[in-house]
Amino acid sequence: xxxxxxxxxxxxxxxxxxxxxxxxxxxxxxxxxxxxxxxxxxxxxxxxxxxxxxxxxxxxxxxxxxxxxxxxxxxxxxxxxxxxxxxxxxxxxxxxxxxxxxxxxxxxxxxxxxxxxxxxxxxxxxxxxxxxxxxxxxxxxxxxxxxxxxxxxxxxxxxxxxxxxxxxxxxxxxxxxxxxxxxxxxxxxxxxxxxxxxxxxxxxxxxxxxxxxxxxxxxxxxxxxxxxxxxxxxxxxxxxxxxxxxxxxxxxxxxxxxxxxxxxxxxxxxxxxxxxxxxxxxxxxxxxxxxxxxxxxxxxxxxxxxxxxxxxxxxxxxxxxxx
Numbered sequence: 057x058x059x060x061x062x063x064x065x066x067x068x069x070x071x072x073x074x075x076x077x078x079x080x081x082x083x084x085x086x087x088x089x090x091x092x093x094x095x096x097x098x099x100x101x102x103x104x105x106x107x108x109x110x111x112x113x114x115x116x117x118x119x120x121x122x123x124x125x126x127x128x129x130x131x132x133x134x135x136x137x138x139x140x141x142x143x144x145x146x147x148x149x150x151x152x153x154x155x156x157x158x159x160x161x162x163x164x165x166x167x168x169x170x171x172x173x174x175x176x177x178x179x180x181x182x183x184x185x186x187x188x189x190x191x192x193x194x195x196x197x198x199x200x201x202x203x204x205x206x207x208x209x210x211x212x213x214x215x216x217x218x219x220x221x222x223x224x225x226x227x228x229x230x231x232x233x234x235x236x237x238x239x240x241x242x243x244x245x246x247x248x249x250x251x252x253x254x255x256x257x258x259x260x261x262x263x264x265x266x267x268x269x270x271x272x273x274x275x276x277x278x279x280x281x282x283x284x285x286x287x288x289x290x291x292x293x294x295x296x297x298x299x300x301x302x303x304x305x306x307x308x309x310x311x312x313x314x315x316x317x318x319x320x321x322x323x324x325x326x327x328x329x330x331x332x333x334x335x336x337x338x339x340x341x342x343x344x345x346x347x348x349x350x351x352x353x354x355x356x357x358x359x360x361x362x363x364x365x366x367x368x369x370x371x372x373x374x375x376x377x378x379x
Contacts, residue, residue, distance in 0.1 A: 064113065064327035066103045073330065074337030077117065081341030085125045086349040087291055087357045088280035088298030090118050090342070092306075095334060096172065097368050105327075108159050111270065112313025112326030113334075118306035120335025122299050125342030129296030132350075133230025136293045138241040142254055143279055143301040146261025147268065151305045154269020155312040159324050166376055173372030175267055179281050180365030186285040187358040231293050245293050252287045260286070261301070268302075269309050276302035284358070291354050295346070 060067045076098055080091035092114040099105040099113070129135045234242040234249065242251035264278045280298040283289045313326050 061327050061330045063325060064103075064105045064107065064109065064330055066099075066105050066327070066330060068103055070333070073333045074340075077121065077334040077337035078341035081121055081125075081338040082345040083341075083360065085299065085342040085345030086295065086352055087361050088283075088295030089276045089361070090122055090125075090299060090302050090306075091338060092118055092276075092302075093176065094364070094368070097372070100169070105330075108324050109313065109326055111155075111158055112310055112324060113328075113331040115306040115310035115313065116326050116328055116331025117334040117338055118302055119310060120332055121338025121342055122303040122306070124339045125299050125346040126296060126303060128343060128346035129299070134245075134293060134350075135296040135300070136231045136233075136243055136289075137297075138233055138236050138243065139252070139257070139283070139289070139294070140297040140300045142241070142257050143261045143297060144304045146258040147265030147279070147301055147305045148308055150262045150265020150267075151269035151308045152312060154266040155309060155316070157266065158270040169372040170376040171270070173369045173376065175278065175369075176365045177369035177373065179278055180362045180367075180369055182285045183281050183358050183362030184366065186281075187355055187362060190355055190358070243293070245290060248290070250289050250293070252283075252289065257283075257287065265305060268305060269312070281361070291357055292350060295349060299342070299346075 057070055058067055059070050077091065077095060080094045080098075084091040084094065095117060096110065096114055099110050105113070126135075230245070232244045234244055235251075236242075237254070239254055240251055241254055241257075242249060244250075260282055261279060264282070267278060268276070276298045279301065280291070280294050283294040283298070284291050310326060310331075313324050316324075
C-alpha cells in the first residue's frame with residue numbers, strides 16, 4: 057500500500073521505511089551508530105528525497121529509534137557516563153552551526169553528496185585501517201588483544217553464572233569510572249583500564265557536531281569510530297555513549313530544522329510522519345542490536361561498518377563528478 061508523504065513528496069509502501077530502518081539499525085547500533093548515516097543515502101537514492109529537509113527527517117528518526125538501544129546499554133551497565141556527557145557538551149553547540157551550513161551553503165543535492173561522500177570515506181577508511189592493525193597486531197605478537205581478554209573473561213563469567221540459581225552480570229562486565237577531571241577521564245571494563253583527554257574529546261565532539269548537524273546523523277557515525285581508532289576505547293563501551301549523544305543532538309537538530317526559518321525557497325521542515333515511521337523500525341532494530349552486541353567480535357564490527365561506509369562514500373563522490 058503506497059502512501060504519499062506531503063512534506064517530502066515521497067510516495068512509498070508504508071512497510072518499506074520501518075523495515076529498512078530495522079535492518080540497518082540492528083547492525084549499526086552494535087557499533088554505537090544509529091543507522092541514520094545509511095538511511096540518508098537510502099532516502100536520497102531510493103526515495104528520491106534530496107531537499108535539505110532530509111537531514112531534519114533523519115534527526116526525527118534518531119529521536120524515536122535510539123531510546124531502545126540506550127535503554128539496553130544502561131540496563132547492562134555498559135554506559136560510560138563521563139564519555140557521554142563530554143561528547144554531548146561538545147556536539148550540541150556544533151549542531152546549530154551544522155544546520156546553518158546545510159541550509160545556507162550546501163542545499164544543492166550534488167554538493168551535499170560530495171560532502172556526505174567525503175565524511176563517509178574518511179570515517180570508513182579509519183575503521184578499515186584499525187581492523188587491519190588489529191589483525192596484524194594479533195598475528196605478529198601472538199598475544200591476546202583487549203577484546204580477546206574481554207571475551208575470555210566473559211566466557212569464564214558465563215560458566216560461573218550458569219552455576220547460580222539466578223544468573224547475573226559479573227562485576228567486571230560493567231563500566232566503572234576510576235577517575236574524572238577537567239583534563240582526563242579513566243574507566244575500567246572487564247579488567248582493562250581505558251582513559252582519554254577530556255579537552256581533546258570535547259574538541260572532536262564539537263567538530264563532529266557541526267558535521268552531524270548538517271548531515272542529519274547527530275554525529276554518532278563519526279564520533280564512535282574516532283573513539284575506537286583515535287582514543288583506542290573499546291566499542292563495547294563507546295556504543296552506548298555515542299547513541300546517547302546522538303539522541304541529544306538529534307533533538308536539538310530536529311528543533312532547529314523545524315523552528316528556525318531556513319530562508320526563501322529552501323525546504324528545511326522535516327517530514328515528521330516519514331521520520332517517525334523510520335524511527336519505529338529503528339526502535340526495534342536498535343533494541344536487539346544493543347542486546348546482541350556483546351556476542352559479536354569487535355573486529356567484525358569494524359570490518360562490516362568500514363566496508364559499508366567506504367562503498368557508500370565512493371558511490372556518492374563518483375556521482376558528484378559523474379551526475
